[in-house]
Amino acid sequence: MDSKYNIAHSSKSTVTKFQIKSKPIPILFSGKNGPPSPKKVKLNGDDKKKITFSSKILQPKISIQEQRRKLPVFQQRNKLLDIIKRHKTLIILGETGSGKTTQIPQYIYSARLQENGKIGITQPRRVAAISVAMRVAQEHGNGMEVGDLVGYTVRFEDVTSSKTKIKYLTDGMMLREAMFDKLLMEYTVIILDEAHERTIHTDVLFGIVKRAQKIRIEKKVTPLKIIIMSATMDVDHFSKYFNDCQAVYLEGRTYPVNIFYTLKPHDDYQLACVNAFFKIHKEAPPDHDVLIFLTGQEEIESVAHQIRTLAKEPDVEGPMVRVFSLYAAQPSNQQMAVFQTTPTNTRKVIISTNIAETSVTIAGIKYVIDGGMVKARTFHPSTGLELLKIQRISQEQSWQRAGRAGRDSEGSCYRIYTRSQFEAMQKSTVPEIQRANLNSVAIQLLAMGVHALTFDFMDKPPKEAVVAAFEQLKMLGAVESLNAAHLTPLGTKMSKFPLDPRFSKVLLSAHQFSCVEESLTVIALLSAESILISPPNKRELAQKVRQKFTSGYGDHITLLNIYREFNSIGQNSRRNWCHEHYINLRNILHAREIRNQLEEICRSSDIPNSSCGSNMDQLRKALITGLFMNVAELHRDRQYITLDKKQTVFIHPSSSLHGQQPGLILFTEVVQTSKCYLRGLTTIESEWLQDIAPEYIRTHNIKCTKES
DNA sequence: GAGCACTGC
Numbered sequence: 001m002d003s004k005y006n007i008a009h010s011s012k013s014t015v016t017k018f019q020i021k022s023k024p025i026p027i028l029f030s031g032k033n034g035p036p037s038p039k040k041v042k043l044n045g046d047d048k049k050k051i052t053f054s055s056k057i058l059q060p061k062i063s064i065q066e067q068r069r070k071l072p073v074f075q076q077r078n079k080l081l082d083i084i085k086r087h088k089t090l091i092i093l094g095e096t097g098s099g100k101t102t103q104i105p106q107y108i109y110s111a112r113l114q115e116n117g118k119i120g121i122t123q124p125r126r127v128a129a130i131s132v133a134m135r136v137a138q139e140h141g142n143g144m145e146v147g148d149l150v151g152y153t154v155r156f157e158d159v160t161s162s163k164t165k166i167k168y169l170t171d172g173m174m175l176r177e178a179m180f181d182k183l184l185m186e187y188t189v190i191i192l193d194e195a196h197e198r199t200i201h202t203d204v205l206f207g208i209v210k211r212a213q214k215i216r217i218e219k220k221v222t223p224l225k226i227i228i229m230s231a232t233m234d235v236d237h238f239s240k241y242f243n244d245c246q247a248v249y250l251e252g253r254t255y256p257v258n259i260f261y262t263l264k265p266h267d268d269y270q271l272a273c274v275n276a277f278f279k280i281h282k283e284a285p286p287d288h289d290v291l292i293f294l295t296g297q298e299e300i301e302s303v304a305h306q307i308r309t310l311a312k313e314p315d316v317e318g319p320m321v322r323v324f325s326l327y328a329a330q331p332s333n334q335q336m337a338v339f340q341t342t343p344t345n346t347r348k349v350i351i352s353t354n355i356a357e358t359s360v361t362i363a364g365i366k367y368v369i370d371g372g373m374v375k376a377r378t379f380h381p382s383t384g385l386e387l388l389k390i391q392r393i394s395q396e397q398s399w400q401r402a403g404r405a406g407r408d409s410e411g412s413c414y415r416i417y418t419r420s421q422f423e424a425m426q427k428s429t430v431p432e433i434q435r436a437n438l439n440s441v442a443i444q445l446l447a448m449g450v451h452a453l454t455f456d457f458m459d460k461p462p463k464e465a466v467v468a469a470f471e472q473l474k475m476l477g478a479v480e481s482l483n484a485a486h487l488t489p490l491g492t493k494m495s496k497f498p499l500d501p502r503f504s505k506v507l508l509s510a511h512q513f514s515c516v517e518e519s520l521t522v523i524a525l526l527s528a529e530s531i532l533i534s535p536p537n538k539r540e541l542a543q544k545v546r547q548k549f550t551s552g553y554g555d556h557i558t559l560l561n562i563y564r565e566f567n568s569i570g571q572n573s574r575r576n577w578c579h580e581h582y583i584n585l586r587n588i589l590h591a592r593e594i595r596n597q598l599e600e601i602c603r604s605s606d607i608p609n610s611s612c613g614s615n616m617d618q619l620r621k622a623l624i625t626g627l628f629m630n631v632a633e634l635h636r637d638r639q640y641i642t643l644d645k646k647q648t649v650f651i652h653p654s655s656s657l658h659g660q661q662p663g664l665i666l667f668t669e670v671v672q673t674s675k676c677y678l679r680g681l682t683t684i685e686s687e688w689l690q691d692i693a694p695e696y697i698r699t700h701n702i703k704c705t706k707e708s
Numbered sequence: 709g710a711g712c713a714c715t716g717c
Contacts, residue, residue: 124715126716170716357714444717498716498717
């Protein structure tokens with residue numbers, strides 16, 4: 001589909017970084033060619049809620065009810081129901097493949113433990129919520145449709161009805177429901193599944209459901225039963241938080257995975273992965289597939305290129321090889337390619353980011369090569385700067401990766417680090433709540449009447465991050481003071497939007513500048529993934545084709561121009577138009593859905609619709625109302641200084657303003673790579689800034705020196 | 709004059 005975006009042809013620029021040896025060099029691992037015996041870890045076989053595309057495994061020809069009875073959890077059914085009945089809060093540790101996600105809600109329903117309410121089961125991912133709900137509806141039989149007894153709710157899609165008793169939903173969706181009813185009275189049983197993943201939403205929900213349960217008891221209304229489902233071994237931490245509640249353990253269906261460590265550390269983990277692959281390639285039967293974990297697109301394409309090249313060398317032993325890369329930014333048809341069956345006598349090797357750790361499950365993997373690194377976003381509350389850094393994975397993650405080799409049968413995992421390097425890794429990944437920007441969490445909690453500094457978190461976020469969030473809310477007028485216990489009327493309106501509060505503020509002030517239409521479009525485009533496709537080898541061509549949309553005012557107006565044009569195109573020519581202009585159709589359609597949702601919220605907040613037509617000054621002013629703290633001033637030749645934190649920054653080369661030097665620019669993003677770069681820019685006038693944010697200009701002692 | 713792991717409302 002997006003055939004222009006074919007990264008495979010672009011690898012020539014990245015290969016030079018990494019010399020190709022004519023022949024793979026040997027790499028030594030413990031176990032087969034080293035002294036210590038491999039550690040065996042029991043991991044499991046089957047997990048219904050992940051989308052598994054099976055190309056090699058034949059589906060067993062047994063009835064759906066027989067399949068249910070064969071799940072490990074089935075043996076424990078009555079015991080489990082008894083425990084659930086007796087405890088208001090319970091932790092269920094279930095290995096993957098135990099059947100907990102699909103079966104336990106059904107058991108609870110058949111025993112009528114939910115009484116007059118619903119059973120709500122949260123999932124961190126949309127696809128999981130949808131596919132489990134479909135599976136459970138099917139298991140329930142009698143031609144049961146999703147949306148009857150069993151349903152799901154995710155953003156843009158609510159497949160439930162008044163009959164729905166078992167409701168799967170994303171954790172973010174339940175959090176949103178909690179903002180409208182903090183006691184979550186719709187539910188009598190809430191199951192927080194995959195709790196070990198510790199998403200920011202699940203972490204907030206821990207506190208929300210704990211509080212709802214307590215208040216419901218005090219108010220003597222229908223009680224709430226809480227079940228935490230997790231794969232973690234760290235029960236004590238969870239149990240202690242939930243008032244020392246009971247925990248039960250469910251076995252999964254497991255296959256052993258042999259673990260090998262390297263005998264010496266390998267700084268060049270990419271090279272070591274290539275060598276480890278060829279060691280396996282030489283020894284293993286051709287139908288044994290290999291999964292390699294690396295950190296990002298460029299690294300993956302580089303290693304893919306090397307493996308393809310080396311495999312063709314006449315003196316390299318082993319069968320034919322087909323190499324696939326896998327990362328989220330890929331067009332979906334390329335992503336689907338990893339599920340293809342390979343011809344006989346051809347080995348499949350998939351090189352992936354951590355998307356293959358949890359979100360995408362590929363059947364038939366016998367070998368995992370774990371590079372031991374991950375690219376992770378880190379946030380600095382003091383500067384507000386987010387950057388992507390390559391760092392070591394945690395032990396938890398390394399077990400998760402190893403487990404991908406043992407889903408269908410016994411497998412092996414080659415770790416590109418030594419045993420002592422493994423032991424030096426962090427035991428678990430730092431929860432997202434301790435790494436993230438808390439602007440949205442702070443306003444959401446306040447909408448439920450709780451201050452983030454006093455909220456009962458399982459693991460508290462850093463105080464500076466909370467304070468930074470409140471400083472921002474105060475500047476935006478969402479709270480009166482830093483320790484406010486409630487939102488201002490403006491803040492309450494802001495909290496209704498599923499957006500960073502700065503963007504909500506723009507929408508709420510847009511009508512003063514008669515540009516609600518345009519603001520909705522720009523904010524929706526900023527909330528979605530980028531609609532611009534820039535294939536590394538055709539970057540200049542793409543920029544040239546899109547030249548006609550470029551606005552001298554910058555990137556936001558340029559995006560608006562593209563969207564306006566897209567909207568005027570007939571449905572049938574859309575795909576072609578996107579292809580010709582290097583626009584990502586999937587992402588622009590997603591932006592349109594977001595826009596519809598935001599428009600609906602504006603409507604319910606009594607914001608009248610308005611358009612500024614071609615007067616872009618109106619829109620530029622509206623952007624300032626929410627983003628006045630993101631302004632930078634030209635300092636000297638190409639170098640800018642941010643007004644807020646006085647950081648030295650530059651215009652990112654991908655920006656439409658790159659090469660120009662406007663005096664004052666508003667930005668939506670700072671990224672640090674080789675330098676600090678600003679992305680998502682609009683030029684503004686300094687009088688506007690003084691008119692729109694006088695308080696900020698005064699309290700931050702800002703002098704706009706540059707004439708505009 | 710450069711590069712962006714992954715989710716979610």
